[in-house]
Every structure is written in structure tokens, then in C-alpha cells.
Amino acid sequence: MSGLTSMGMGELAAAIKAKKTSASEVVDAHLSRIAEKDASIGAFLSRDDDRARADAKEVDARLARGEDPGALAGVPIAIKDVIHVKGLATTCGSKILNRFATPYDATVIRRLRNAGAIVLGKLNMDEFAMGSSNENSAFGPVRNPWDLTRVPGGSSGGSAAAVSARFAAMALGSDTGGSIRQPAAFCGVVGLKPTYGRVSRYGLVAFASSLDQIGPLTRSCADAALSLSVIAGQDVHDATSSPRVVEDYGAALGESARGLRIGVPRDFLKGVDAGVMAEFDKSIAALQADGAAIVDIALPNAPHAIATYYLVATAEASSNLARFDGVRYGLRTESAASKSSLKDMYGETRDAGFGPEVKRRIILGTFVLSSGYYDAYYLRAQKVRTLIRRDFETAFASCDVIATPTTPSPAFKLGEKTANPLEMYLADVFTVPANLAGVPGLSVPCGFSNGLPVGLQFVGPMFQEATLLRAGHALERLMGAAAAQPPV
């Protein structure tokens, strides 16, 4: 069977179950494509082809015995290297983990494997998920499949590039301030950040625990729905995971946007690239013609989200990253090992192991939590976070979803923003508010600007992923940009 690497997840599982192809054939097709094309992209950090082939054989054997291997039977997926997969090293894009040999599977991995999915390998990312371009990886950048001189976005840059380049039917990413949605927009794929608590974080290396969520990057909203149905749900290992019933998100996709009330916060959309704005406006007009009601809304505190985020997220990161100290795992350089005091060993290890952006955020986070500055910075930011959440609650009284561009510009050039950290942070201006509020967000490809993909973001009320996916599914059909294949 040909065209296997372009098929969707549901389509692949159905074809494998119907014996039109086999899990082994599907996995081999993807491994060959990776072997042929990934040298120019740099999406993968590690792979275990033998394990993937063995897992595929097992799926085929179960089918031969008349068993049902699950909803994702034989579907090849890849995982951002911040999520633990037993048997593969976890790096978090950092030197400090020193290729940590993972002794267990994250809950999301266990669920995906139980549904029959095949893990191909681990994907490149900004170090500890801190970045918007994937240029903060200790293992080199990832290139955007649409233009190899441009970034794929970040921090789940490898995930977005891998799905766009047809290396995997789905990739998991993590999203603390936009790290699934922003790279999805830059690479022309669908990216879903679920509601905080919808997906277990057990086995996700923590960046900012009150903001982090795992989610899928796929080539359609139907595949995002299918993925979420598998990975969502309460987990005894994550006290913040919600006991709410997991919906059949695929069944909720619907046929059109008819009757949906879509809020647009025009005042918040200043400074957006003209090409991006043109595609956004076309999309809104198309949704309206399809039967959606377009509602003017305001998010008056959203312009404060980036400042709030960089105080809250870095505070949490400075605490979470204290565990990387060269004692129980990870790097201990010769210089650090030669120190006669424990404190100096810590300091040397951490200076040698962390990259510049991670140090910048640890320093900022330590500062805002330190005596004398806590109230002025951290506590104030937590209060502004309340205002940002209230803005959403008010807005959702008059609309079902909110639409914005996912990013203020299409993918930028490698090196274009590395000299100015603040400018890089502003790439996440439209995605960060959802993390602060805890609400779900979905980026869907909606068109192109100068040959580069443009993403439209839908944000919904807590646990209303079904509504987001319905809006996204309608937009895909209207704009026809979702299935586009990059030139790579």
C-alpha cells in the first residue's frame, strides 16, 4: 500500500485492522522516510527502530489471532524528549540529564501503547521546554519543513516538524506557554493544549507545574480528537488530573460551524503581521458564512499575560529545576567532581549542564521568589493571573470559543531573535493567556503567508475541548490548509 506516511491516525488504524496493510509495513514506511529526510530537519534525538519493528510485529500478531489491539493499532507516533519512555534516554534537550536512562513509562505513553500505538523515538526541543524556536536545544536546532532556513517554533519544535514532515502520524508535545500551539502554527499542523488537569503529567519532566500540559500534534482535528480520547483521564499518579469523564471527542466533531458563537478580541490583535491578519480575517469570514456568529469580546488584561507568565513560570521553574544537582542522576563534570564542598559541586554541575536560556529563567525565578522581592513580583503576578482568568470567564458568557491568530508572525529565520530574549518571549503573546487561566487551546492551519503556514487559535472554557475541536474541524474543511504537505 502506498501513501502510508500521509495517512491520518484513524485511517491507518482502520487499514491495518482491515489487513489492507500491516503495522510492520506502516512502521517501515515511516522509518525509511525518517532515515531519508531527517538529516535535513533534525527532529529526532533518539530512536529505537528494533523496538518499533518488534512492537509492530506484535500488533500484527494480535490481529492475526483475532484480537483487537486498540483504537491506535499500529499507528506510528513520536514523543517530545521531555516525556519518559522506558528504554529510551530522556534528555529534555539538555546536557545536564546526561542521557538519563528512563526506568518507567509516563502515563500518556502507557495509555498510547495500550491503545496499540507504536513509539518511533524521541524528539528535539528547546532545553527544558524553554523557548519559542527550538534554538535552545543542547543538541542543535530543528529546521522548519516548509523552509529550512526558518525555525519550526518551540519548544515542541521537533514534534511539529516530525508531524509536518510525515515522520509520524502524531507527536506528543508539552505546552506551558504555547509550546504545542506555536510550533504547530509555524509548521502547518494541528496542535492541542488540553485544559489543565485533563491529561496526566506523570512522567513529564516539570517546567512550571501549574501551567504544563501534554497534548497531541497531528495533521487533522479528527486525529487530535482521537489522540485526546486516548491520553485524557484521571491518574492516581497526578493529583491535579481531573476525574471528569473523558468524552468521545471524535463523535463531537460535527459537520459545520453553524450556531457556534466565536468571540474575537480585536483590541488584543494589534501588531500582528499583515499576512497573518489577512488569513485570520478570511477564516473568520468563512466561519461566519458557514453559520457561526461572530461576537466582539474584550480581554483587557491579556496584554499583561507575557509579563505575568515570565514571573510565574520562572518562579516555578527555579524550584522544579533545583533537582538537577549532579547527585542522583545526570551530569557531574570532572571539575564538579573534584570540588571538596557539596555546594561547589552543585554550582559547577549546574553551570556546566544548563544552557543560557535555562540559567536566565532560573535566575529570574529565584529573584522573584527571594526575600524582599516576592510581594512586588511573584505575588503581584499571581493576582494579575486571577484578572486574566476572569477575563476569560466574562468572555465565555457571550461566546463558545475565542479566535485569535496563534502567533503574531509566521515562522521566523534561524538566528533572527536569539540576541533578544524579550523579543523571543513575545512570540507567545496569544498563547500564554490560556495557560495562565488553565483553559484549553487549539491551533489549526488556516492558510499561508508568503509560502509559510499560518495558524488560527481557538480557546475554549475549561474542559470544552469538544467545542474547540468542532470549531477546528469546521475551519479545516473551510480553509483546506490542514492536509498541505511541505516541500521537504
Add this chain to the structure above:
Amino acid sequence: MAEIQDKLLTHIATLARLSLSEAETRSLAHDLAEILKYAASLESLDLTGVPPMSHATEGERFRPDEPTHDLTREQALANAPDQDAGLFRVPQVIGG
């Protein structure tokens, strides 16, 4: 706060257990000053009576604290940079 002095930065780096070089200290002091200047926009907001928000959960659910045997001692030590007699080994902490 308009400027983060190198001295304050050195104090923060000590708290964060980062042995920064002088060049790193200078460059981070500059970056921090820039970021905090940007964050000063929050000072214009009236936050009287606004409660702080630390998370977006509907309430945490704790499981019973029951011991399990997920890892053997050997597995727990497998990634250690230095170990001895089934223990993590670190430089001397007390005395010396």
C-alpha cells in the same frame, strides 16, 4: 527596580546554586534588568482585593500514602554519577 546590580545577581546565583562566570553574571544582570523593566507594566494595575491564583485545578485529589516497590535500589542508583555501597556519594558535607 531599574537595574539589577552585579552584586545582587551574585547573591541570586548563590541561592540558585549556579557558579556563574563573570561574563555570565554581567550578561544576566543586563537581561534581568530588561525583563523586569518590561514586567513593570503590572505596577499600573489596581489589584486591591484581587486574590492570588496559584493554579487552575478544581481541587487536588490525594491517593493513600501506601508504599510501593516500583524501583529496586539498583535501578534507583543506575543513573547516579557516583555511588558507593548502595548509596549516592557526594563531597563531604559536615566538618572537614
